[in-house]
Amino acid sequence: MFNNEFIKLFKEAFGKEPECKTESDDVSICYEEGNIVIRKGGEIIAQFKDEESDYGFILKYYAKKAGLISPPDKQIEELLKSLFANIIVLTEVEDKNGFSHSQRVAKLAEEFAKYIGMDEEQATEMMHHGILHDVGKIAIEQLMLYSPTRLRNLEAHYEDHPLMGTIYLSINENLWKYIPTVRHHHERWDGKGFPDGLKGEEIPFCARIISIINYYDEVTNFVSADWDSELKTPKQALEEIRKLEGTYFDPDLAEKFIAFMGDVYGIKI
Incomplete structure (x- = not known):
């Protein structure tokens, strides 16, 4: 289960709650065994500890992998x-x-x-x-x-x-x-x-x-x-x-x- 603070920040950033979908090539974000995991097409591409000090970095990383923001301009x-x-x-x-x-x-x-x-x-x-x-x-x-x-x-x-x-x-x-x-x-x-x-x-x-x-x-x-x-x-x-x-x-x-x-x-x- 995602931390409530992380869910709040994610909703503020992307207008929806975080969820995990692995059946397509879409980038998705999941909560697995105490870690926040980013997957693409079901494969893990990044994994972070569930620590509030890292939430900003995790959200930015997710947004880049999902194509929501561009890499460094x-x-x-x-x-x-x-x-x-x-x-x-x-x-x-x-x-x-x-x-x-x-x-x-x-x-x-x-x-x-x-x-x-x-x-x-x-x-x-x-x-x-x-x-x-x-x-x-x-x-x-x-x-x-x-x-x-x-x-x-x-x-x-x-x-x-x-x-x-x-x-x-x-x-x-x-x-x-x-x-x-x-x-x-x-x-x-x-x-x-x-x-x-x-x-x-x-x-x-x-x-x-x-x-x-x-x-x-x-x-x-x-x-x-x-x-x-x-x-x-x-x-x-x-x-x-x-x-x-x-x-x-x-x-x-x-x-x-x-x-x-x-x-x-x-x-x-």
């Missing part, structure tokens, strides 16, 4: 990605060709993904990981804009941007898949990175890729006290990536990136 996802991308690009310095840091990282990420065997859809996703990786810097830019000590504030809060990016993307579940890259693209292979000190393959795969490409673009386009006092040439950057294998970067991915830059861009070391 791709239009909303695309709109949010576009919104964030536009803000990111607006807050970054353009190069002589009109591209910003995140745009360059995104382009290389997409090309590299194809080079290592990802399909078109996966490569497009990697491009989105690239364009969103520094979304947390929006907050740092706002801090600088309204602060009389801009540079010092940027330096003091630089390590906060992966956490700020995590907060930004948490506002909508359609963007959650990008959070691991946004949060962890400054982790190091040896575990001495930030914000969580992840080590080796604990670091999410996409974050390991973006980490290498982010470094390459930074040192070839910006003078940064984090790395050096002058710009590096593409060849010098690749040589440095090789030196940093096993400490900063995944050694396998680093070697593949070096090979990619040689094969695709003709930059040999």
Whole structure:
């Protein structure tokens, strides 16, 4: 027997009481041996404990399986990605060709993904990981804009941007898949990175890729006290990536990136 509170919530949501029908392909909801069970064509497709704290999630799951609501809206996802991308690009310095840091990282990420065997859809996703990786810097830019000590504030809060990016993307579940890259693209292979000190393959795969490409673009386009006092040439950057294998970067991915830059861009070391 369904809990009275669950019956009430179900009637409010769908205008009828929950019931179990297993003779057709329709999605149905049942109460079986103390569990709330969702069936399709008689087969169990999901099972939950009868706990009030989970009722909202169960109803949403049922509605999706029954076709009463759509899965996460791709239009909303695309709109949010576009919104964030536009803000990111607006807050970054353009190069002589009109591209910003995140745009360059995104382009290389997409090309590299194809080079290592990802399909078109996966490569497009990697491009989105690239364009969103520094979304947390929006907050740092706002801090600088309204602060009389801009540079010092940027330096003091630089390590906060992966956490700020995590907060930004948490506002909508359609963007959650990008959070691991946004949060962890400054982790190091040896575990001495930030914000969580992840080590080796604990670091999410996409974050390991973006980490290498982010470094390459930074040192070839910006003078940064984090790395050096002058710009590096593409060849010098690749040589440095090789030196940093096993400490900063995944050694396998680093070697593949070096090979990619040689094969695709003709930059040999």
